[in-house]
Amino acid sequence: MAEKITPREVDYSQWYIDIILNAKLADYSPVKGSMVIRPRGYAIWEKIRDEFDRRFKETGHENAYFPLLIPMSFLEKEAEHVDGFAPELAVVTHGGGEKLEEPYCIRPTSETIIWAMYRNWIQSWRDLPLLINQWANVVRWEKRTRLFLRTSEFLWQEGHTAHETEKEAREETLRMLEVYRDVVERYLAVPVVPGLKSESEKFAGAVDTYSIEAMMQDKKALQAGTSHFLGQNFAKAFDVKFQSRQGELEYVWATSWGVSTRLVGAVIMTHSDDKGLVLPPTLSPEDAVIIPIYRNDTKAAVTAFAEKLQAELRAAGFKIVLDIDDSSSPGWKFAEWEMRGTPVRIEIGPRDMQAGQVVMVRRDTGEKLFVPVGEAGARLRELQTQIQASLYERAKAFHDANTVPVSTLGELIEFFGVETAGTSGAKGGFAEALWCGSAECEASLKEKTKATLRCIPLGKQDHIEGKCAICGAPAKHRAIFARNY
Structure with a gap:
């Protein structure tokens, strides 16, 4: 957990x-x-x-x-x-x-x-x-x-x-x-x-x-x-x-x-986040997990309700897990399935049964949605599309925010800063800089910052004018520099 x-x-x-x-x-x-x-x-x-x-x-x-x-x-x-x-x-x-x-x-x-x-x-x-x-x-x-x-x-x-x-x-x-x-x-x-x-x-x-x-x-x-x-x-x-x-x-x-x-x-x-794995719906082994919430006197009814929903969602083409393990509490199960990265959690309790609804919880945002049970399949399908798009958009926003144009060697050294072992708070990202094409410049920057030339981006090589950010010679390419795995 x-x-x-x-x-x-x-x-x-x-x-x-x-x-x-x-x-x-x-x-x-x-x-x-x-x-x-x-x-x-x-x-x-x-x-x-x-x-x-x-x-x-x-x-x-x-x-x-x-x-x-x-x-x-x-x-x-x-x-x-x-x-x-x-x-x-x-x-x-x-x-x-x-x-x-x-x-x-x-x-x-x-x-x-x-x-x-x-x-x-x-x-x-x-x-x-x-x-x-x-x-x-x-x-x-x-x-x-x-x-x-x-x-x-x-x-x-x-x-x-x-x-x-x-x-x-x-x-x-x-x-x-x-x-x-x-x-x-x-x-x-x-x-x-x-x-x-x-x-x-x-x-x-x-x-x-x-x-x-x-x-x-x-x-x-x-x-x-x-x-x-x-x-x-x-x-x-x-x-x-x-x-x-x-x-x-x-x-x-x-x-x-x-x-x-x-x-x-x-x-x-x-x-992923500090709760555990986060998976795009396209990659998750299951589309959703159903977790029934009950007391001894409501167990049979809630379980039957959950099993019926599981069968209906499976018939609609979803891969659904029903977690009815009595050895663990609902709260423990919530945390465990969050750890596993399952995109959607479906909670069902006695009040939900009476209201004819289920509670759907998004793994990526934690948002809770109260969904009529007859609309569960359609809503789950919508959530899959929304979660997939949201994960990409969030990652793209982070990528764009940490891709920075850099003009000089001093700026490159400052951009990468001193790498702090283990933490995600270190400076860095993708430095987009002009480069002369020299291997010596690459080696020099790597020695100073541990950053390497990751690639010369396609579609960004027209009208290269200016000086190499590392040595000051006439530039030939626009390149991405970063520390890497």
Whole structure:
């Protein structure tokens, strides 16, 4: 219940962990750095997964599955790629009690093994585009972990596509970035900034990396998804050529893109409060919980009334939980279901029965509504729409209020201030500043403030005039800087 939750203003990091553990979303695993996703946490991930999967298939992609183990020689074929992942690799050297002739990596990502297969599957332009997605687990040996946000093993999807032309591949890269933006904003109710990563921050082996960046309640950025234009790098590394329409052999053009279970963390940190988890209706495992309130002499009648309402709402397509556990008081149940993030609580007592009504309580605002029982289904449907919109609007208002134009290095240093460990009261947010394009400037700012260049926002790069906020040289881009997870 709420007393189990450390307030955000006291220790934001502990608040986040308290919610995960007490809402029973995940737990620590005996394997250091890994987590066990509990049924409620997995149910939220399933809803996210299923919505993305639907959108991927609408855009022509098919699901496949590739091996968990990848020959080390595959990763070494793309030098920049292996250098980028080398510190995170988990390597298998023995199998069946014997030393392997060649070590295998447990996949940190699947570009290399997928492109080894594409070499067999692509011969002609008629085989293109090849649009494949994989739902899988990956392992990246993280030293500092946090449940959902950064664990040594996590769940994700990774799309890998092959194309006839550079234009088609670039269009695919941005198409999938837009799918990510739309689903995360509309379905998860988390506002994001889509943009291009700098050379320093791009994916190892990519020509260009795009991301969607979300702002959490402690004003830090969370990279919520990435989409990469890979050019012909992996095609050349694995000799994947096709016969063009002109009869010539050419290397194919590629993309890859992914989101992961860190989106569950994004939802927690965007919407939740000091009472516990707050879920958008689209993600909640249940639409509402009915809690009957009775004494011994009214128990049978109130319970029957509640069971009838549950049946009617279920018949209307809602997923409804009826909590008739006599071992806990109604007040304890209220707090427990608030902890779990259920969007709507429905209270029914003897007086409500007599009045032919129910009491609906919104999780996001605590507002109580007295609803005629015959209108319960329609009103619940309205509340779902209103809560979804309200959560997004509230998060967007916070995002906008903490996105600030900054002109000079002094202003950047002042904006980020001194980071206060654990609290959500630290300075910061998204600093929107002009940038010269220099990696040295990025590194200098990171050293001074711990802030990194999150992205170069799409749609905000016209008419760049002025000086770099960090070094004073002529600016080339308008960029977002922030501390990040």
